Amino acid sequence: MRMVVNQGELEDKIVMTSKAVAKKTAKPVLSGFLFEVSSEGVFVNATDLETGVRATVQADEVEGEGKFVVDASTFLDIVKNLPNDVVVLEYDEDVLNISSGRSSFSLSTMDASEFPEFSFAETDSFVEIDTSILEDMIDKVIYAAATDEFMKNLNGVYWEFTDTGLRLVASDGFRLALIEQNLESTLGMSFLISLKSMKELQNVISNTSEPAVRLRYDGKRFSVEAGDVQVTMRVVDADFPDYRRVLPKEYNTKVVLSKTEALDALKRTMIIAKKGSDAVKLEASEDGVILTSRSPDYGEAREELEADFEGENIEAAFNPKFLQEAFRNVDTEEIELYFVSSTAPLKIKGFEKEEYFYIVMPIRLA
Amino acid sequence: MRMVVNQGELEDKIVMTSKAVAKKTAKPVLSGFLFEVSSEGVFVNATDLETGVRATVQADEVEGEGKFVVDASTFLDIVKNLPNDVVVLEYDEDVLNISSGRSSFSLSTMDASEFPEFSFAETDSFVEIDTSILEDMIDKVIYAAATDEFMKNLNGVYWEFTDTGLRLVASDGFRLALIEQNLESTLGMSFLISLKSMKELQNVISNTSEPAVRLRYDGKRFSVEAGDVQVTMRVVDADFPDYRRVLPKEYNTKVVLSKTEALDALKRTMIIAKKGSDAVKLEASEDGVILTSRSPDYGEAREELEADFEGENIEAAFNPKFLQEAFRNVDTEEIELYFVSSTAPLKIKGFEKEEYFYIVMPIRLA
Numbered sequence: 001m002r003m004v005v006n007q008g009e010l011e012d013k014i015v016m017t018s019k020a021v022a023k024k025t026a027k028p029v030l031s032g033f034l035f036e037v038s039s040e041g042v043f044v045n046a047t048d049l050e051t052g053v054r055a056t057v058q059a060d061e062v063e064g065e066g067k068f069v070v071d072a073s074t075f076l077d078i079v080k081n082l083p084n085d086v087v088v089l090e091y092d093e094d095v096l097n098i099s100s101g102r103s104s105f106s107l108s109t110m111d112a113s114e115f116p117e118f119s120f121a122e123t124d125s126f127v128e129i130d131t132s133i134l135e136d137m138i139d140k141v142i143y144a145a146a147t148d149e150f151m152k153n154l155n156g157v158y159w160e161f162t163d164t165g166l167r168l169v170a171s172d173g174f175r176l177a178l179i180e181q182n183l184e185s186t187l188g189m190s191f192l193i194s195l196k197s198m199k200e201l202q203n204v205i206s207n208t209s210e211p212a213v214r215l216r217y218d219g220k221r222f223s224v225e226a227g228d229v230q231v232t233m234r235v236v237d238a239d240f241p242d243y244r245r246v247l248p249k250e251y252n253t254k255v256v257l258s259k260t261e262a263l264d265a266l267k268r269t270m271i272i273a274k275k276g277s278d279a280v281k282l283e284a285s286e287d288g289v290i291l292t293s294r295s296p297d298y299g300e301a302r303e304e305l306e307a308d309f310e311g312e313n314i315e316a317a318f319n320p321k322f323l324q325e326a327f328r329n330v331d332t333e334e335i336e337l338y339f340v341s342s343t344a345p346l347k348i349k350g351f352e353k354e355e356y357f358y359i360v361m362p363i364r365l366a
Numbered sequence: 367m368r369m370v371v372n373q374g375e376l377e378d379k380i381v382m383t384s385k386a387v388a389k390k391t392a393k394p395v396l397s398g399f400l401f402e403v404s405s406e407g408v409f410v411n412a413t414d415l416e417t418g419v420r421a422t423v424q425a426d427e428v429e430g431e432g433k434f435v436v437d438a439s440t441f442l443d444i445v446k447n448l449p450n451d452v453v454v455l456e457y458d459e460d461v462l463n464i465s466s467g468r469s470s471f472s473l474s475t476m477d478a479s480e481f482p483e484f485s486f487a488e489t490d491s492f493v494e495i496d497t498s499i500l501e502d503m504i505d506k507v508i509y510a511a512a513t514d515e516f517m518k519n520l521n522g523v524y525w526e527f528t529d530t531g532l533r534l535v536a537s538d539g540f541r542l543a544l545i546e547q548n549l550e551s552t553l554g555m556s557f558l559i560s561l562k563s564m565k566e567l568q569n570v571i572s573n574t575s576e577p578a579v580r581l582r583y584d585g586k587r588f589s590v591e592a593g594d595v596q597v598t599m600r601v602v603d604a605d606f607p608d609y610r611r612v613l614p615k616e617y618n619t620k621v622v623l624s625k626t627e628a629l630d631a632l633k634r635t636m637i638i639a640k641k642g643s644d645a646v647k648l649e650a651s652e653d654g655v656i657l658t659s660r661s662p663d664y665g666e667a668r669e670e671l672e673a674d675f676e677g678e679n680i681e682a683a684f685n686p687k688f689l690q691e692a693f694r695n696v697d698t699e700e701i702e703l704y705f706v707s708s709t710a711p712l713k714i715k716g717f718e719k720e721e722y723f724y725i726v727m728p729i730r731l732a
Contacts, residue, residue, distance in 0.1 A: 107665040
């Protein structure tokens with residue numbers, strides 16, 4: 001088997017495929033790319049058995065056919081650094097020869113028949129969404145997911161296809177982020193996708209130049225297709241909690257802050273907070289907002305912020321990192337905070353925006 | 367004690383002082399900045415007992431006098447993030463109050479009387495050198511020093527003041543880098559400065575805006591003065607080896623390579639080399655230069671380079687990282703390589719340049 005391919009095209013496709021390569025694995029073949037070359041085209045595949053990526057490599061010339069598995073990190077490193085646009089790959093007797101300009105490599109390969117099947121059953125129905133919109137939706141919720149893999153039902157992002165569109169929700173039990181987007185069609189399904197799969201999907205979405213992607217569900221797996229690259233994700237076998245229970249329906253205090261000022265003040269109070277109990281106290285009244293933090297060994301910080309205020313005076317403490325992540329993800333320069341009480345969930349959202357919001361639980365004041 | 371100081375001035379001075387703060391220390395006071403405020407001015411000091419930095423802070427207003435030690439990383443973090451140019455520091459009853467705009471901090475302090483003396487005896491004689499020249503000289507040799515602190519006589523940079531100027535030399539026993547600069551005066555001394563002190567000096571030199579620095583030696587310590595910032599370094603109590611013994615005096619093969627091409631080719635051969643014996647074989651002849659590397663598990667890499675060639679054919683193997691660091695530090699696009707034999711030190715230098723060169727020992731070919 002021999003093929004000629006453009007360096008940029010090959011690099012693009014293996015970069016998108018690379019994140020699905022298994023990191024630590026007892027099955028060496030999973031640390032490689034499976035290349036499949038036939039009259040149907042050239043495909044590169046990787047999977048960690050939870051997520052799979054399959055990409056078509058647009059080759060300039062192909063002779064013969066064959067399958068081989070090559071160590072992914074070595075191959076990626078080589079392709080990224082090749083000196084010339086024209087790359088020739090030749091596979092013969094278990095050796096892959098790569099040549100470009102005056103550089104050449106002979107790489108050992110692994111047995112393609114050992115590479116596991118991780119495919120998606122083709123479906124007719126799909127939902128189309130702008131790539132940039134989906135990328136932004138994922139960015140705005142993914143950080144709120146639990147990072148502990150043992151918390152199976154929170155270690156991921158919940159995809160909820162409603163009658164009117166798509167809603168993504170993530171929560172680690174202490175805070176929750178939710179974003180909605182109207183769409184013309186629906187898959188009529190809801191499922192949880194693991195954080196690991198979500199990160200592999202993010203890698204493909206952020207590297208593709210396709211303006212829109214297609215979402216499909218085959219009964220077991222969820223797939224996102226960006227042109228000739230397809231990401232297939234196993235749906236998590238766990239129920240995402242009933243998040244609607246924690247969404248506050250009313251409020252007793254409303255505060256509007258400047259995002260820039262609030263983020264700067266938070267950053268300073270965090271210097272002291274991280275040396276102590278990792279908490280920042282927020283006091284809101286007609287006079288504005290006061291943030292304070294305290295460490296028994298290092299001292300205290302105090303910040304005053306101007307704020308629009310409405311309702312009852314309030315005092316509540318929060319993990320400052322959880323506030324910071326919420327504020328950063330709000331699109332408007334003014335941020336709205338809705339309090340019920342010192343111990344009830346706080347709702348944070350953009351100024352007069354409804355499609356994205358964030359809920360955070362206070363820390364009990366000592 | 368109360369003082370008003372510009373945020374930028376305070377940040378600049380504590381950034382330069384900060385690298386001398388002890389990292390891991392059994393003496394907590396060494397993890398702080400010592401502030402000394404009197405009619406003579408405001409000074410900030412830090413030391414790890416091997417290097418000390420003392421800087422004058424140009425305050426806008428000073429009332430009273432006093433000394434205190436404040437945790438360096440907390441103070442630096444706070445000062446970097448203050449919201450306003452005007453910073454007020456007040457020290458009273460062991461508490462340091464910092465205020466700027468609507469931010470305020472109260473920090474615990476440590477006992478200034480526990481802070482050790484690490485000073486430089488003033489000398490009349492000094493050598494002046496352009497800051498940018500000294501910075502470049504240090505950059506071009508420091509990476510060749512041994513990083514192992516137990517190799518006391520190689521874990522540093524050798525400063526040799528000759529009749530005509532300054533020579534810096536560093537070596538880890540496998541390679542050596544040497545750079546010379548003519549100067550109008552000399553300290554008439556040679557001494558070894560530890561890698562740790564050198565890095566603290568680099569921090570000051572790269573952060574100062576002074577065009578020239580003054581070098582002094584007081585019989586025990588070496589000092590570099592950049593305007594109102596002074597770095598004092600303990601001279602290492604060990605003899606730097608007689609490096610002149612290893613400098614090749616003749617050659618049997620001369621090769622001239624393109625720096626860009628050679629660095630690119632090296633980078634590619636390193637992908638395979640690092641999976642194997644970490645060696646790259648270099649073969650030079652009338653036809654040019656061939657670089658090869660091999661890994662029993664992953665395969666082989668081969669690179670061809672155009673080269674000007676003079677003398678006998680040669681074949682030698684090297685640690686590719688040692689070649690890469692040498693090539694990167696050569697200022698010219700053409701690099702000269704002088705070989706004696708497969709087992710003798712290779713000399714690398716810029717095209718028709720004499721003031722900087724690099725010597726590297728080959729690896730024995732299997």
